Amino acid sequence: MPYLDDIDRMIAFGRSVATGGERSAERFHEDIVVDPVGTMARFGPRQIVMVMPGDEDDGGSGFFELPPAEPPLSDPDGMPWKGRDTTDWGSASPAARRTPDGATVVRRIEFDVAAGSEGGWLLKPHVKQASRRDREAFCAAVEVILRWPRGSFRDKLKIEKERRGLVTKNRTAVSRAYAWAFGDKNETSLSLYSGPAEPRKAGAVLRNSRMFTSARVGWMGTGDAGFKDPATVQRFQDHYRDEIDWVTTFMLPHHGSANNFDPSLFVVGAELFVAAAQPIHSHWKHPAPEIVKAIKASGARFRRVGSSPKSLLEERMVVFWPG
Known part of the structure; x- marks a missing residue:
């Protein structure tokens, strides 16, 4: 899961407050904002791994403030996987730190699942944190609205009782503080690439009952990432420079919102663009009609997935590796 500090979690909560839902779902969100590790620990995971932004400018400066830890490891009794440092495509283990409540924090990591002589499956995350300017604006807005002393928000967030009250x-x-600082955009997000490790070495792919000679079957989820700025798009492409050409299915960010995606900025040349959109508020218009129109005009396919079972999208493939 993405590593979000106290401020980032409160920002994410502010974004979702206006969204209606069941009380149980709301309580879970409250709990994970107040105590993310403790909340996830209720499900009994073997380990909790949090991914921090890789660059200090993107919010990764707090990494070295945490004590060193052993890197995450696969379960000896389960499917094997290896965590690797993305700055060194080899056997280098990623540097790891540990939070006070026991979660493992990593940066610049990718997970090679079932790696072996026949290849494996790659999971590569990317975390984008809200800009420093917007974070500071949010903190200041909360202080003004609640009439707290200037500069006190960060210290108050360190206290669990204060977080629960917020x-x-x-x-x-x-x-209100979120709306003032961010408008209706959400900058903090986790993206994930899922596809064959070293696809250039794959022999063939059986996909949807058809055989292909290329292993271009990568899937890219983008969460709430913002692709409205060319510099942001370039950083995203740089992070996935070895995978971007192998993406065939691309999940549009934030349900296909026009506030998160500009179709004129060439993010990826996918064959299928998907929007998970079941809007509660009709005025959001997710996915944006202009985005859908631009995708179809480019020759790519578009698919909207909602709560209806008929909208279910399943992608199945078998990757063959040279023996």
Whole structure:
């Protein structure tokens, strides 16, 4: 899961306050904002791995403030996988740190699942944090709305009782602060590439009952990433420079919102663009009609996935490796 500090989690909560839903879902979100590791520990995971932005400018400066730890390891009784440092495509293990509550924090990592002589499957995350300017604006807005002393927000967030109060009795103030600092965009997000490791070495692919000679079957999920700025798009492409040409299915960010994606900026040459969109508020218009129109005009396919079972998208393939 993405590593979000106290401020980032409160920003994400402010974004979602206006969204209706079941009380149980709301309570889970409150809990994970107040205590993310403790909340996830209820499910009994063997380990909790948090991915921090790789660059200090993107929010990764807090990495070295945490104590060193052993890198994450696969379960000896389960499917083997290796975590590798993306700055060294080889056997180098990623540097790891540990949070006070026991989670493992990593940067610049990719997971090679079932690696062996026949190849494996690559999972490569990318975390984008909100800009420093927007974070500071959000903190200042909360202080003004709640009439807290200037510069006190960060220290108050270190106290669990204060965090709980912000997501319960002061949730409206958090929402207003978010709207003032961010508008209706969400900058903090986790993207994930999923596809064959070293696809150039794959022999063939059986996909949807058809045989292909190229292993271009990569899937890219983008969460709430923002692709409206050429510099941001370039950083994203640089991070996935070895994988971007192998992406065939691309999940549009934030349900296909026009606030997160500019079709004129060539992010990826995918064959299929997917929007997971089941809007609660009709005025959001997700996915944006102009994005859908631009995708189809480019010759690519578009698919909207919602709560209806008929919209289910399943992709199955078998990758063959030279013996």
